[in-house]
Structures are given as structure tokens and as C-alpha cells.
Amino acid sequence: MTHKIVYFVAILWLMVLLSACWGQRKVTQPTVPVSPTPKVKPYEPPTSEQPTTPNPTTTPTTTKPPVSTTPPTTPTTEPPIVVTPPPDPIVQPQPTTTAPTVRIAVLLPLGSQQYSPTMSIDALSDKIQNGLEFYEGLLVAVDEWDSKGFTPEIKVYDTQNDPKQVEQLLATPDLKKSDLIIGPLYNSELKPVAAFAKQHHIYHFSPISPSNQVATDNPYYMVVNPSVEAHCKAIYEFAKKQVRSKVIVVTGNKPNEIALSQRFMTFANSPEGYPIPSVTTMLTTDNIEAKLSPTEHNIIVMTTFSELPVIEWVNNLYTLRKKYDITLFGMPNWLDMPNIDLNYLAALDFHYTTEFWVNENGSEHQYFYHSFTQKYGNKPTKFAAKGYDLMRYVGDLWRAYQGDIANAVHINTRGVYTDFSFDTTIQGGNNTYLENSKVHIVRYRPDFVLEKE
Numbered sequence: 001m002t003h004k005i006v007y008f009v010a011i012l013w014l015m016v017l018l019s020a021c022w023g024q025r026k027v028t029q030p031t032v033p034v035s036p037t038p039k040v041k042p043y044e045p046p047t048s049e050q051p052t053t054p055n056p057t058t059t060p061t062t063t064k065p066p067v068s069t070t071p072p073t074t075p076t077t078e079p080p081i082v083v084t085p086p087p088d089p090i091v092q093p094q095p096t097t098t099a100p101t102v103r104i105a106v107l108l109p110l111g112s113q114q115y116s117p118t119m120s121i122d123a124l125s126d127k128i129q130n131g132l133e134f135y136e137g138l139l140v141a142v143d144e145w146d147s148k149g150f151t152p153e154i155k156v157y158d159t160q161n162d163p164k165q166v167e168q169l170l171a172t173p174d175l176k177k178s179d180l181i182i183g184p185l186y187n188s189e190l191k192p193v194a195a196f197a198k199q200h201h202i203y204h205f206s207p208i209s210p211s212n213q214v215a216t217d218n219p220y221y222m223v224v225n226p227s228v229e230a231h232c233k234a235i236y237e238f239a240k241k242q243v244r245s246k247v248i249v250v251t252g253n254k255p256n257e258i259a260l261s262q263r264f265m266t267f268a269n270s271p272e273g274y275p276i277p278s279v280t281t282m283l284t285t286d287n288i289e290a291k292l293s294p295t296e297h298n299i300i301v302m303t304t305f306s307e308l309p310v311i312e313w314v315n316n317l318y319t320l321r322k323k324y325d326i327t328l329f330g331m332p333n334w335l336d337m338p339n340i341d342l343n344y345l346a347a348l349d350f351h352y353t354t355e356f357w358v359n360e361n362g363s364e365h366q367y368f369y370h371s372f373t374q375k376y377g378n379k380p381t382k383f384a385a386k387g388y389d390l391m392r393y394v395g396d397l398w399r400a401y402q403g404d405i406a407n408a409v410h411i412n413t414r415g416v417y418t419d420f421s422f423d424t425t426i427q428g429g430n431n432t433y434l435e436n437s438k439v440h441i442v443r444y445r446p447d448f449v450l451e452k453e
Contacts, residue, residue, distance in 0.1 A: 109161035137387030
């Protein structure tokens with residue numbers, strides 16, 4: 001008999017859904033409402049196919065070589081099913097006694113009020129589908145806990161993607177007894193939950209939204225998705241590690257793009273910065289050669305998501321690549337732009353940052369992939385992977401540190417898809433909340449393969 005306790009509140013119908021009685025689940029990855037984040041297709045096991053390197057052209061072309069995240073030495077067969085859970089990512093300190101049972105409240109938009117025996121899941125809104133996928137991944141982590149003898153007590157609440165429903169749930173006595181709260185996914189529902197968690201001194205994880213508008217002066221609010229500032233800082237720290245480097249930031253004319261470029265100037269002028277790398281900002285690449293150094297590593301950051309300026313700027317840089325040492329940082333959505341020439345990006349040593357990275361050959365990914373497909377008969381989406389990764393992190397954190405969340409969250413911890421280390425954010429000189437500061441830097445190699453730096 002299993003020792004884990006999972007309470008379902010207002011979602012009895014969900015068990016029908018998870019047993020696939022609603023028919024085939026969608027397999028396309030929904031758009032993630034955060035930025036910057038690349039589109040991630042549902043996971044496929046590694047294959048032996050390798051991209052064919054096309055001949056670089058001298059003019060832009062719409063022919064796109066494949067983008068692969070699989071290293072050239074991929075196996076020729078499906079990866080073996082991993083029958084034992086991966087080891088805990090947190091190894092210090094080791095628990096000396098059995099960890100106290102953790103009481104976790106999970107608040108997600110699950111759409112129980114929309115249930116009909118003849119209804120297809122594709123008829124549900126994207127937000128409801130995202131919540132269901134996140135929940136499915138979460139349950140895989142709970143199964144893993146159970147195999148390790150851990151006894152979580154979990155109560156799941158359907159927020160129905162409705163702030164009024166959230167207010168009603170917060171009035172229930174059981175929520176006040178929680179040790180941790182996970183969710184909801186979106187800002188309108190997050191705000192009242194963050195205030196509730198602060199009032200009752202309950203640590204509260206925001207799984208998806210990186211917004212800084214949800215909570216202030218709240219040491220219990222923890223943002224899992226790094227903010228755009230964390231991404232910018234990761235790029236600046238990358239530049240600091242290079243030998244003789246300078247940073248040139250090219251920005252569009254939109255207010256959010258200009259604000260991103262100004263963050264790099266803030267880093268360079270802060271007490272943590274230093275004269276090298278120098279930072280220059282520009283609104284166009286028309287005269288960028290005058291800013292490039294023939295003796296330094298030129299790290300060029302482009303803060304735009306729009307296709308037309310990206311194509312123009314990348315073309316301009318491509319003509320200069322043989323005269324100057326250039327590394328180009330851009331946005332992950334560039335790889336999905338239909339008219340951008342990926343030959344040019346590969347030649348410019350294209351990099352981008354992301355909070356989510358799939359190592360398709362990793363044993364931990366293979367364990368989750370096969371566990372999920374065996375449990376549900378569907379391929380996991382990015383939301384399912386995020387649910388699994390966060391729940392696994394929370395459980396291992398609780399076990400290793402005996403419930404001492406306040407100190408444990410600051411420890412650098414490697415997840416399967418997302419790494420974790422929470423730092424206190426400061427706005428206007430005041431502490432606000434805890435934010436995950438860990439991001440991945442991804443490089444687009446000359447052979448058109450994506451790899452994590």
C-alpha cells in the first residue's frame with residue numbers, strides 16, 4: 001500500500017481524463033506566456049538522424065537547415081527504459097532522520113466545471129490544458145517520491161482560471177495548514193495567493209510567471225522562472241569571463257527593447273561591474289563596424305523579438321564576421337523565424353539564454369520521458385516537464401534539509417530541465433521576493449546543433 005496521500009478537491013472527473021477516456025491528447029506544445037522562452041516541441045526520444053550542413057550562401061535565403069538539440073553521437077535505437085529513479089540532485093547535507101511529512105497545496109486551473117463525458121480535451125482553453133499537463137508531470141514526481149519512501153501529503157485545488165474561485169479556496173481552513181503552496185500559474189490568480197501565503201508564513205512557488213508585479217516585500221514568494229533581468233545578467237557574466245571582451249547592445253525602438261539594453265549599462269556601472277567588458281548601446285547596426293574591436297572578443301547583444309530588424313542586423317554582421325571576433329546573443333524565437341538564414345546565425349556563433357533545457361541523452365530525462373509515457377500514453381509537453389522538475393526539487397529539498405526551506409532555497413541545485421537557486425530581489429532599495437537566478441546559455445554550433453554552454 002502506498003503511503004503518499006493525494007487529496008483531490010472538486011476534480012474527481014480528472015481521473016477519467018488521466019486514464020485517456022477523453023481520447024487523444026494534443027501533442028503540440030502550447031505557447032508559454034513568459035519571455036524569453038523558446039518554443040519547445042513535445043519531447044522525442046533521441047534518433048540517429050543528423051542535420052546535413054548546407055553550403056553557406058552569400059545572400060539571405062529562406063532555406064533553413066534543421067535545428068537539432070541532439071549531439072552527433074546519438075544512439076541508433078530508442079533509449080532504454082530507466083527502471084530506477086535518478087539520484088537526488090541535492091546531496092548535502094544528507095538527512096540523518098526521516099524528514100517530516102510535508103503538506104503541499106497545489107492550485108492549478110483544471111477546468112473541472114467544464115467536464116462532459118463526450119468532451120474532447122482540445123476543446124478546453126490553453127490555460128486549462130497547461131494546468132492539466134503541469135499536474136500530470138507533478139504526479140510523476142510524486143510517484144518517484146513514493147519509490148524512495150517519502151510520504152507527501154498533497155491537496156489539489158482547481159482554481160478554474162478564476163480569481164473569484166481562488167478567493168473562495170483561500171477561505172478553506174485546510175490551506176492555512178500547508179507547509180508549501182505551488183501555483184497558480186497566472187498572475188491574476190497568483191496575487192491573492194501570494195498575499196495569503198505571506199499572511200500565514202507559507203512558502204509559495206510561482207511555477208510559470210516571472211512577473212515582478214505579483215508581490216512586494218514578501219519573503220515567502222518564490223518565482224521559479226527567472227526574470228528578463230536575470231537573463232541579461234547571465235549574458236553580462238558570460239562576457240566578463242571572456243578574455244579581452246567588449247559588449248555592444250543593439251536595440252529596437254520599442255520601450256521594452258530599450259529597457260533591456262539599458263540593463264547592461266546598469267550592470268557595467270554597478271559596484272559588481274568593472275571597466276572590462278565595456279558596454280555600448282546602439283539603435284541600429286548601420287555604423288556598427290566603428291564600434292567593433294579587431295583585437296577583442298566582440299559580444300553583440302540584440303534585444304528585439306521582431307523578424308525584420310533581426311534579418312537586417314544579422315545580414316550586416318555576417319559581412320563583418322571574417323574581420324572581427326564576434327559572438328552574437330539574441331532571442332530563442334529567432335530560430336523559429338521563417339525568413340532568417342540559419343547559416344548566418346551559425347557563422348556568427350549565435351547564443352541565447354533559456355530557463356529550460358532538455359538533454360535528450362540524459363538518464364534523468366529518459367527516466368521522466370518513459371515514466372510519463374507509460375503512465376499516460378502521451379508524450380510529455382514542456383508544462384508537464386516543468387511540473388515534474390519543480391515537484392521533484394521541492395521533495396528533495398524538503399528531505400535533505402528537514403523542512404528548512406528558508407536556507408535551502410539559496411543552495412545551487414541542478415534540476416532535470418531547470419536549475420534552481422533563489423536570491424532576494426531588490427527594488428527601490430527594498431527586499432521584495434525570492435527569484436530563481438539560474439538560466440542556461442545555449443550555443444548554436446556551426447554544424448547546426450544546439451548545445452548548452
